[in-house]
Amino acid sequence: MTIKKVLVANRGEIARRVFATCRDLGIATVAVHSDADVTMPFVAEADAAVRLPGVAPAETYLRGDLVIAAALRAGADAIHPGYGFLSENADFARDVEKAGLVWIGPSPESIEQMGSKIRAKELMAAAGVPILSVDADTATEADLPLLVKASAGGGGRGMRVVERLEDLPAELARAEAEAASAFGDGTVFVEPYLPRARHVEVQILADAHGTVWAVGDRDCSIQRRHQKVVEEAPAPNLSEVAREPPGGASRAAAAAVEYRGAGTVEFLVDGDRVFFLEMNTRLQVEHPVTEAVHGIDLVAAQIAIAEGKPLTGEVTAPNGHAIEVRLYAEDPADGWSPQTGTVRAFEFPPTVRVDSAVETGSTVGIHYDAMIAKVIAHGPDRDTAVRTLDDALRRARIHGVTTNRTALRQILQAPEFTAAELSTSLLEDRADTWFAETELDPGVPVAATLAEATVAAQSSPVLNRIPVGYRNVPSRPHRREYEGLDPVEYRSERGRLVVDGIDVVSIVARDREVEVALNLDGLARRYRVAVGEGYVDVDGPDGSISLTPVPRFVDPADVVAEGSLLAPMPAAVTEVKVAEGDRVAKGDAVVVLEAMKMQHTIAAPTDGVVSGLSVTVGQQVEAGAVLAVIEEES
Numbered sequence: 001m002t003i004k005k006v007l008v009a010n011r012g013e014i015a016r017r018v019f020a021t022c023r024d025l026g027i028a029t030v031a032v033h034s035d036a037d038v039t040m041p042f043v044a045e046a047d048a049a050v051r052l053p054g055v056a057p058a059e060t061y062l063r064g065d066l067v068i069a070a071a072l073r074a075g076a077d078a079i080h081p082g083y084g085f086l087s088e089n090a091d092f093a094r095d096v097e098k099a100g101l102v103w104i105g106p107s108p109e110s111i112e113q114m115g116s117k118i119r120a121k122e123l124m125a126a127a128g129v130p131i132l133s134v135d136a137d138t139a140t141e142a143d144l145p146l147l148v149k150a151s152a153g154g155g156g157r158g159m160r161v162v163e164r165l166e167d168l169p170a171e172l173a174r175a176e177a178e179a180a181s182a183f184g185d186g187t188v189f190v191e192p193y194l195p196r197a198r199h200v201e202v203q204i205l206a207d208a209h210g211t212v213w214a215v216g217d218r219d220c221s222i223q224r225r226h227q228k229v230v231e232e233a234p235a236p237n238l239s240e241v242a243r244e245p246p247g248g249a250s251r252a253a254a255a256a257v258e259y260r261g262a263g264t265v266e267f268l269v270d271g272d273r274v275f276f277l278e279m280n281t282r283l284q285v286e287h288p289v290t291e292a293v294h295g296i297d298l299v300a301a302q303i304a305i306a307e308g309k310p311l312t313g314e315v316t317a318p319n320g321h322a323i324e325v326r327l328y329a330e331d332p333a334d335g336w337s338p339q340t341g342t343v344r345a346f347e348f349p350p351t352v353r354v355d356s357a358v359e360t361g362s363t364v365g366i367h368y369d370a371m372i373a374k375v376i377a378h379g380p381d382r383d384t385a386v387r388t389l390d391d392a393l394r395r396a397r398i399h400g401v402t403t404n405r406t407a408l409r410q411i412l413q414a415p416e417f418t419a420a421e422l423s424t425s426l427l428e429d430r431a432d433t434w435f436a437e438t439e440l441d442p443g444v445p446v447a448a449t450l451a452e453a454t455v456a457a458q459s460s461p462v463l464n465r466i467p468v469g470y471r472n473v474p475s476r477p478h479r480r481e482y483e484g485l486d487p488v489e490y491r492s493e494r495g496r497l498v499v500d501g502i503d504v505v506s507i508v509a510r511d512r513e514v515e516v517a518l519n520l521d522g523l524a525r526r527y528r529v530a531v532g533e534g535y536v537d538v539d540g541p542d543g544s545i546s547l548t549p550v551p552r553f554v555d556p557a558d559v560v561a562e563g564s565l566l567a568p569m570p571a572a573v574t575e576v577k578v579a580e581g582d583r584v585a586k587g588d589a590v591v592v593l594e595a596m597k598m599q600h601t602i603a604a605p606t607d608g609v610v611s612g613l614s615v616t617v618g619q620q621v622e623a624g625a626v627l628a629v630i631e632e633e634s
Contacts, residue, residue: 001307003027003078003102007071008046010082011061012357013373014283015042018080021299030074032067034060036367041359048074055367061085064092068099078102078306080299084369087282088115104306106281110257114279117151118189123256124276129249132191132268132275136172139190141165147193148172150179150186159226161193195425197270199223199277200235200242202250203290205301206259211311214247216294216318218286221422222411224336229427230411231286232323233293236382237420241272253279262287262302268424285326285374288353292322292378321382323389325408327356327373327398329364332407332435338370338595340570340623344400344530344537345544352377352392364401366570366595366620372403382420386412399530399537399546406543410434440485441542443502443518443525448536448547449480449488450497451514451529454507482536482547561612563632565602567625571595573615582610584630591615591627608632 006022007030008015019029019042031046036055043049050070052060060066064086071079079096081087081104090111096103105111114120121131134143148171150158158179160171172188180186203215219235220228235243250265253276264284266277287298294316305311329339343362348354356373358364364372375396377389390412393405411417414434416426427434477489490499497504503519514529530537536547571593578590584604591602612629615621 001102003104003303003307005030005047005074005076006078006080006104006303007032007050007067007074007076008042008080008082009061009067009086010080010084011037011040011042011368013042013355013371014082014084014285016045016357017355018082018299019045021297021303024297025300025303027303030071030076032061032070034367036365040357040362042357050074057085057368064089064095067092068095068101071096071101072099076101078104078303080104080302081282083282083285088280090115102306104261104302106257106259106261106263110259111281113257114253114263114281116187117149117278118187120253120279121189121276124249124253127249127252127256129252129276130245130274132194132277134190134192136168136190139165139168143192145193145195146190148175148188148190150175150188158188162190194268194270194275196423197268198235198238198422199228199266199424200238200246200269200274201264201266201284202246203284203287203298204250204254204259204263204265205298205305205311206254206261206263207305207311208260208308209310212251212254212259213311213315214250215296215298215315216290217243217246218289219422220286221424222417222427223424224427226424228286228326229408230323230325230417231289232321232382232385233289234318234321236321237422238269239272242269242274245274249274249276261305262298285371286324288355288374288376289322289324292353292376293318293320295319320378320380321385322376322378323382323385324374324376325389325393325412326371327375327408328370328404329372329401330370330404331402332404333437334568336404337568337600338366339402340364340366340595341401343372343398344532344535345397346373347397348375349392349395351388366572372401383418386418394543397528397539397544399535399544406438407435409543410436410438440545441525441540443520443527444538444540444545445480445482445485445488445547446490446499446502446518447516447527447529447540448482448538449490450499450504450507450516451509451527452480452531452536452549453478453490453497454509454514455512455531458509459512481550483550485547561626561629563606563608563611563630565590565605565627565630567593567602567621567623567627568600569593569595569623571600571621573617573619573621573627574599576613576615576617578610578613578628580610580613583633584608584610590630593621602627604630606630606632 005028008018022029029046031043031049033043054060086092090108093103094108146162148160158175160175162168162171175188176186198221202217206212217235218233220231222230246267253265264280268275330336343358346360353376358372377385379385477491479487481487505517508515512531516527528539574594575592586606588604589601593600608630611631614626
């Protein structure tokens with residue numbers, strides 16, 4: 001059989017990734033999209049697109065019946081699920097095949113067998129693969145610490161660390177409730193918690209003719225709240241004693257369920273001990289690092305296997321080293337809270353591969369995951385790959401949405417990481433030292449100030465012949481202030497802008513884009529500055545930053561009442577815990593918001609009375625919106 005048109009039952013960067021391979025293979029493409037995604041790049045890149053009415057995943061990307069109907073309507077003959085959403089839903093895979101479409105993935109039976117982490121462990125134990133397991137009813141002090149996990153889960157949901165046996169019943173109940181809410185299945189299990197172990201996984205490919213390849217290993221130990229942040233291949237600093245079992249166990253796992261397609265088998269490696277964790281019956285987020293070092297297109301392999309073709313040739317030894325970081329729209333300085341907004345600039349140097357959900361002009365909303373891109377570097381060795389990736393992050397132009405870019409660079413530069421002394425708890429153990437506040441390049445606010453002054457003078461409809469920075473009281477300088485920074489003072493001397501202590505070499509303006517060259521303590525530095533309404537974007541030698549000008553005069557309409565609780569981000573109101581007139585104590589929940597699949601509780605900052613309530617359940621609010629007013633009690 002030959003596949004001619006593929007519908008991707010997904011969104012964002014993975015949809016774009018699959019489309020790219022389809023174009024290379026001469027296969028037509030179909031996108032499905034929610035109302036919130038209608039202007040996103042993946043929709044524009046498909047040959048055809050079908051709307052799924054609504055914005056919530058439950059009414060769009062998780063509606064298998066609508067996705068199949070869209071494929072039939074568009075004349076697709078196959079469906080690729082990507083990852084997440086319906087990718088490991090056996091019933092959906094079965095329905096795709098019943099509709100006469102080709103399912104680009106493993107059989108529904110394989111998905112069912114490996115979809116349950118409990119069943120997968122039973123299969124692996126029967127195949128002689130070491131597993132981690134503890135009976136919750138008979139656990140002892142010697143088994144501590146324990147990890148409670150959701151059988152149908154992922155992404156850290158339904159997961160709890162237990163360090164005291166008396167806490168186990170309550171943590172089991174909490175994990176069951178969270179798992180039921182997130183996955184519709186409250187089944188949980190318990191295993192020993194190995195905080196110093198590494199997360200190592202093996203990429204497998206298996207065809208319908210009995211051939212199974214183990215396509216190298218990856219390390220995914222750098223995690224935050226059990227979610228991967230950095231992935232690399234091959235797994236560095238791994239003993240040969242530990243490296244061999246995962247490959248054999250992965251082939252055994254695939255054979256045990258008569259696997260077909262691409263999949264990943266995950267392990268915990270504790271010294272030379274190797275334990276099976278789970279099998280993911282889909283393409284992984286981190287698949288590009290395997291593609292880079294083994295020279296293979298895993299999506300093309302998935303399509304070929306779905307067409308019934310055999311795997312040919314052999315797996316090559318890894319060529320060099322590849323490393324990937326996940327770029328999130330989140331603010332590490334604000335508790336890693338998700339961020340939204342319009343991307344004003346999104347540019348990376350050509351030294352890296354960027355699989356992105358966004359481009360310049362895209363809008364990052366509240367409805368879906370906060371990951372906006374994966375950035376991948378490949379080099380002849382690990383040190384070179386890490387250096388290349390760090391440099392690309394430094395030189396990237398990213399404006400309009402706050403990201404974790406600086407935190408990613410801090411990880412790449414951390415001594416423990418560069419030495420490949422890795423474990424799943426390393427990031428959170430070192431968070432206080434890795435993510436220390438960095439010093440701002442002193443030239444940034446100066447360049448921003450000079451650029452603003454230049455643009456203001458050139459765009460003024462009147463008096464535009466007056467020199468930049470002119471004022472009729474020359475003894476007093478101009479002042480410009482940006483949020484969180486000290487003011488910058490400047491003046492005009494013979495038509496040139498001057499800042500005391502800094503040599504202003506040149507200012508070249510092209511509309512609202514300005515190139516500023518400064519000499520700071522004998523060091524020449526250049527800055528690219530974009531001036532907009534309410535923002536100034538600066539790209540300098542140390543990276544990108546967006547500054548917010550402080551208004552010279554405050555509009556009385558912008559002043560909020562004392563005690564106002566403000567929305568920290570655009571979000572949907574999911575719960576209102578109080579009513580006007582209620583008395584609250586400091587820390588009491590007032591409103592619960594949801595943004596990017598995460599819930600955020602807005603609590604009372606002090607004891608008091610709810611004197612104002614501005615929102616209702618289901619309402620969409622913008623960042624800075626007043627949610628409620630708490631009048632403090634004397």
